[in-house]
Amino acid sequence: MDGGFGARLIDVAGFQISETILVTWIVMAVLIALAIAARIVLRKFEAVPRGAQNVIETIVELITNLTTSTMGEENKGHAPFVGTMLIFIAVLNITGLFGFRPPTADVNTTLGFGIVTLIMMYGSSIMRNGFMGYVKGFLEPIPILLPVNIIGDLATPISLGFRLFGNVLGGVIIGSLLYGALGAASNAIGISIPIFQAVIPVFAHVYFDLFSGCLQSFIFVMLTMIFITNAM
Amino acid sequence: MDELTAKTILTSVSAMGAAIVMFSAMANAIFEGITAYKAVEAIGRQPEAAGEITRTMLVGQAVTETTGIYSFVIALSLLFANPLIGFLVK
Numbered sequence: 001m002d003g004g005f006g007a008r009l010i011d012v013a014g015f016q017i018s019e020t021i022l023v024t025w026i027v028m029a030v031l032i033a034l035a036i037a038a039r040i041v042l043r044k045f046e047a048v049p050r051g052a053q054n055v056i057e058t059i060v061e062l063i064t065n066l067t068t069s070t071m072g073e074e075n076k077g078h079a080p081f082v083g084t085m086l087i088f089i090a091v092l093n094i095t096g097l098f099g100f101r102p103p104t105a106d107v108n109t110t111l112g113f114g115i116v117t118l119i120m121m122y123g124s125s126i127m128r129n130g131f132m133g134y135v136k137g138f139l140e141p142i143p144i145l146l147p148v149n150i151i152g153d154l155a156t157p158i159s160l161g162f163r164l165f166g167n168v169l170g171g172v173i174i175g176s177l178l179y180g181a182l183g184a185a186s187n188a189i190g191i192s193i194p195i196f197q198a199v200i201p202v203f204a205h206v207y208f209d210l211f212s213g214c215l216q217s218f219i220f221v222m223l224t225m226i227f228i229t230n231a232m
Numbered sequence: 233m234d235e236l237t238a239k240t241i242l243t244s245v246s247a248m249g250a251a252i253v254m255f256s257a258m259a260n261a262i263f264e265g266i267t268a269y270k271a272v273e274a275i276g277r278q279p280e281a282a283g284e285i286t287r288t289m290l291v292g293q294a295v296t297e298t299t300g301i302y303s304f305v306i307a308l309s310l311l312f313a314n315p316l317i318g319f320l321v322k
Contacts, residue, residue: 159298166301169308219294222287 008101020106027091027103059083070225078228081120086221089113093168093213096175097205102213105172110165114157117224121156121231128232137231156227160220167216171208178204239317246314250307260300264293 008019041052049057063083068076089104096102103109125134138149182196271289275282309315 162305163294163298163301166304167297170304215290219290222291223294226291 018106019101020103020109023095023100024092024103024109027088027095031088031091066221067225070222071229075229075232078120078124078225082221082225085113085116085224086217089164089217089220090214093217094209096171096209096213101172102168102209104164104216105169107161107165110168111157111161113164113220114159114161117160117227118153118157120224121153121228124228125231160223160227163223164216164220167212171204171212175201175204175208242316243314246310246316250310253303253307253310256303257300260297264296267293267296 009016010019010022012022038052038056042056046053060083063086064076064079067079067082071078092104092109093102122134125137129137138146140149178201179197182200183194186194186196267289271285274285278285
């Protein structure tokens with residue numbers, strides 16, 4: 001654990017890039033490849049779905065239902081954004097299962113997501129109310145609350161980002177402490193191979209990577225939708 | 233007071249501060265438990281609204297958790313990225 005729990009720097013073709021960026025780009029490549037594959041499958045679109053089309057339709061329908069039930073029928077157009085965020089964050093969180101350090105355990109990634117949400121809030125507000133309506137939103141309910149409104153808006157991406165960051169980083173730290181303790185325990189009984197690290201951490205991985213990762217991505221998009229709806 | 237003593241005192245006080253800050257996790261746990269308890273009660277009364285109640289409960293717990301996450305981040309920065317040590321080592 002030298003150097004704390006931060007992301008490592010990796011040499012790729014002579015460049016020093018952090019593990020966060022590398023894993024994020026791998027995940028992006030995989031997701032884009034999956035999206036292109038889905039596009040190719042859907043080229044021969046059938047009214048009665050079967051095979052892979054069933055799976056794709058189920059996912060799209062789930063996301064559309066989630067969006068309409070949270071943001072209302074008239075904001076159905078936000079479903080692609082919400083679905084992208086949900087799938088991207090969920091896959092980023094469960095990269096811990098494959099031995100990577102989850103990119104969401106880096107505050108730069110999560111604050112980036114928070115800023116994306118802030119831009120979506122402002123964009124939707126301007127598209128709905130016009131620019132003057134957006135400016136007027138800062139003066140409501142009374143003009144003297146202007147500083148409070150500005151601070152509240154700036155706090156939104158920070159609270160969103162730190163929530164995701166803290167949850168995932170907590171999982172990473174507990175996982176590495178557990179691995180360290182199990183390695184020390186196997187050394188203590190005189191086995192040079194850390195044999196205890198084989199099966200026991202599975203439960204921690206299931207909880208912190210699978211359950212908590214999916215739950216946190218769901219909570220992130222739920223709060224995103226609620227903030228966007230409130231801003232409009 | 234030489235620099236080593238000052239650094240030792242500062243580090244140990246920071247570690248204690250990190251421990252104290254994490255006490256907010258206790259309040260978090262209690263009140264998230266209360267939220268789940270009320271949600272279970274509501275589902276018992278209205279089983280057909282279970283999905284809606286669960287979703288609202290999760291969002292409420294996520295917002296409640298913010299204080300705990302903030303204290304966790306403060307504890308981490310006290311332990312690994314202490315800003316106060318920078319004042320000592322110029």
